[in-house]
Amino acid sequence: MKFSIYDFSSFTQSIHELLTGVMSPTWVFITELAIVGLIFLLFYAVLGLFLVYLERRVCAFIQNRLGPNRVGPQGIFQTIADLIKLLFKELFVVKNADKFLFNLAPFVVIIASLMAIGALPYAKGLQALDFNIGLFYIIAVTSLGVVGILLAGWSSNSKYSLLGAMRSGAQIISYELSVGLSLLAIIIFAGSMQLSVIVESQANGWWIFKGHIPAFIAFVIFLIAATAETNRGPFDLAEAESELTAGFHTEYTGIRFAFFFLAEYMNMFLAAALATTVFLGGWMPLHFGNFETFNRIMDFVPPIVWFFGKTFVVIYIIMLFKWTFPRLRIDQLLTLEWKYLLPINLVNIVLIAFLVLMGWHF
Amino acid sequence: MNAFFNYFSEIGHGIGTLLKGMRVTSGYFFRPREIITQKYPENRATLKMFDQFKGEVVMPHDKNNNHRCTGCGICENNCPNGSIQILTRKETTPEGKSVRVIDKHIYHLSMCTFCGLCVKTCPSDALAFGQTFEHAVFDRQKLTKVLNKPGSSLKKDVKE
Numbered sequence: 001m002k003f004s005i006y007d008f009s010s011f012t013q014s015i016h017e018l019l020t021g022v023m024s025p026t027w028v029f030i031t032e033l034a035i036v037g038l039i040f041l042l043f044y045a046v047l048g049l050f051l052v053y054l055e056r057r058v059c060a061f062i063q064n065r066l067g068p069n070r071v072g073p074q075g076i077f078q079t080i081a082d083l084i085k086l087l088f089k090e091l092f093v094v095k096n097a098d099k100f101l102f103n104l105a106p107f108v109v110i111i112a113s114l115m116a117i118g119a120l121p122y123a124k125g126l127q128a129l130d131f132n133i134g135l136f137y138i139i140a141v142t143s144l145g146v147v148g149i150l151l152a153g154w155s156s157n158s159k160y161s162l163l164g165a166m167r168s169g170a171q172i173i174s175y176e177l178s179v180g181l182s183l184l185a186i187i188i189f190a191g192s193m194q195l196s197v198i199v200e201s202q203a204n205g206w207w208i209f210k211g212h213i214p215a216f217i218a219f220v221i222f223l224i225a226a227t228a229e230t231n232r233g234p235f236d237l238a239e240a241e242s243e244l245t246a247g248f249h250t251e252y253t254g255i256r257f258a259f260f261f262l263a264e265y266m267n268m269f270l271a272a273a274l275a276t277t278v279f280l281g282g283w284m285p286l287h288f289g290n291f292e293t294f295n296r297i298m299d300f301v302p303p304i305v306w307f308f309g310k311t312f313v314v315i316y317i318i319m320l321f322k323w324t325f326p327r328l329r330i331d332q333l334l335t336l337e338w339k340y341l342l343p344i345n346l347v348n349i350v351l352i353a354f355l356v357l358m359g360w361h362f
Numbered sequence: 363m364n365a366f367f368n369y370f371s372e373i374g375h376g377i378g379t380l381l382k383g384m385r386v387t388s389g390y391f392f393r394p395r396e397i398i399t400q401k402y403p404e405n406r407a408t409l410k411m412f413d414q415f416k417g418e419v420v421m422p423h424d425k426n427n428n429h430r431c432t433g434c435g436i437c438e439n440n441c442p443n444g445s446i447q448i449l450t451r452k453e454t455t456p457e458g459k460s461v462r463v464i465d466k467h468i469y470h471l472s473m474c475t476f477c478g479l480c481v482k483t484c485p486s487d488a489l490a491f492g493q494t495f496e497h498a499v500f501d502r503q504k505l506t507k508v509l510n511k512p513g514s515s516l517k518k519d520v521k522e
Contacts, residue, residue, distance in 0.1 A: 061390065061391045061394060062387045062388075062391050064394055064398050065397065065398055066397055066401075320384055320388060320391075324380075325380065325383065
């Protein structure tokens with residue numbers, strides 16, 4: 001079995017050959033699906049817990065505190081302890097709640113983000129699904145999360161949950177527009193929606209550098225809109241933990257609540273990973289024109305380290321948003337979207353189309 | 363045309379102020395000046411509480427075992443929870459005057475909300491806040507304290 005940290009395709013190919021040697025093609029397919037599914041579920045749970053821990057630590061350091069530092073070295077097992085606590089809690093269902101939808105909603109939310117995470121390219125040859133419409137697929141699948149949120153609010157039989165869900169849904173739907181349009185900018189540059197092609201097109205430079213100022217504007221707009229779409233940071237008025245009672249998941253307890261919580265953090269990871277893949281070169285190392293030695297040293301760092309390094313930088317920026325800016329009012333939220341982000345985005349796309357038409361990008 | 367420029371200058375101003383805020387917070391993240399969190403059980407020996415901290419009500423005594431409480435009862439009347447009880451007795455001075463002295467200044471820590479009205483209203487500054495905070499006990503009788511030490515007497519310079 002060949003294993004290289006720089007190229008996973010030979011490794012996955014050798015696993016495939018190993019399996020074809022022992023079973024029929026149908027069973028190979030099913031086994032591979034099961035293996036990939038298991039890996040992603042594990043990855044999802046571990047990364048989600050780690051992100052919750054990371055958020056608490058980052059927020060603590062920003063506020064001159066220490067944060068969780070008791071359970072395990074530097075408090076690394078704190079969120080696992082929290083998860084165990086949530087597992088022991090009673091799963092309470094509100095009287096007259098729509099039981100079926102109430103139970104279904106957390107799964108819809110979590111499946112939507114899990115499906116999107118499956119399509120991301122993590123390293124060379126490390127991508128579960130490589131559609132030719134990959135970016136479109138991710139946008140489509142993440143919007144499914146809204147359905148889960150609305151279901152949760154509707155089935156809870158509580159007016160606070162319903163109002164919270166409506167506000168959440170309205171916010172996500174209106175910012176979806178900006179996310180889609182800012183990603184469209186790079187689709188025009190790369191000329192493809194396939195994520196692996198988009199990453200390959202950045203081998204000689206990331207789009208944020210190659211695309212001049214318009215790409216940078218698209219990147220900033222994507223960051224803002226993605227933060228709003230994940231209901232985080234200064235845009236968490238639907239949830240507003242310090243003023244309201246958590247919006248759509250008010251009536252949820254125990255592990256069902258944890259599902260929403262985990263999905264929220266994984267959506268943040270998804271937004272950061274998407275920004276990395278599309279604007280910051282995915283798993284491509286940083287290359288500068290003709291500096292051969294510099295480029296050689298950068299090539300030495302494995303692609304998976306590049307991917308997660310860049311993703312965590314973007315995650316840090318998104319966390320910094322949350323712990324720096326005051327929360328927006330609903331009218332400010334809509335003004336930002338409809339009066340600033342959307343017009344700038346539209347002009348930006350026309351500009352990019354012109355740039356690509358004239359062949360002015362690198 | 364003016365509105366057009368205003369639109370962009372507003373955006374520029376907004377981004378500028380947002381970046382200023384982000385510079386402050388990431389400054390704290392990368393170069394924390396002073397960590398406020400106290401690692402409590404480990405630093406128990408060196409932990410020093412701040413001046414305004416209201417641990418419990420105490421009655422300071424000087425080195426001759428004298429306190430400043432005249433037993434006027436203002437603190438008892440002012441306490442919203444009734445957590446102070448003052449027992450007084452009459453004593454005759456060598457000059458033949460009859461004066462009131464405290465027998466016991468009883469303080470129920472279990473009922474106290476640390477509002478500070480007793481300390482604030484005491485006319486002779488007899489009460490103060492102590493810095494201790496480890497009040498947990500296994501018997502609630504232990505939360506009823508007598509603030510004046512046994513054998514203590516009123517300081518000479520305190521007037522009624």
